[in-house]
Amino acid sequence: MTEHKHSHEKKTLWVVLLTAVTMVVEIIFGLTTKSMALLADGIHMGSHVLAIGLSWVAYIVVRKVSRSEKFNGNSEKILSLSGYSSGLLLLIFAFVIMVEAIQRFYYPVDIVYKEAILVATIGLVVNIASAFLLHHDHEHSDHNIRAAYLHVIADALTSLSAILGLTAAMIWDIPFIDTIAAIISSLVIIKWSVGLLKQSGAALLDIKPVE
Known part of the structure; x- marks a missing residue:
């Protein structure tokens, strides 16, 4: 296992751990x-613990098999398989957000804005810290670390859009902005997830990545 892969394992x-602690606290x-917002976000954090945990396990597996004389594969x-699996989770996560958002148009709910x-x-701060930890040089990247990085960036984007949308909705009293x-x-x-699936899938099939 190269030095960069070992570094990626530790960062992941x-x-x-950071995401898991935040999940438990929330x-x-x-x-x-009795805050549904905190509880829901804590459960949501659990999905990222699962996805990023998958990336971490992949590095452990690579480290183990690279030391095994019986393993002759690549x-x-x-890492590409882990990245592909994580990309699928990211895609599902995006569609869940969209479905829940569309339902809000038909079944609006009262929002406790400040909470x-x-x-x-809190989610934004945690994900910014995670993004700094997972930041990597492009030439030393792999689909696995990129998948983990995209998960925290996606979550940070969701948190940022929520903050901006909620603030605008609170100021102008227009809930659908959120x-x-x-x-x-x-x-x-x-x-992002489709791009990751194309690249990691191409690597798995030994074909030229689809642009």
């Missing part, structure tokens, strides 16, 4: 304060 582990405070394929903005701000912001974010995330 730190992000998993769920605990969501239960104690360890890079393991929701606080939750979104919904529009969520739909725009999901479209951007879908574009």
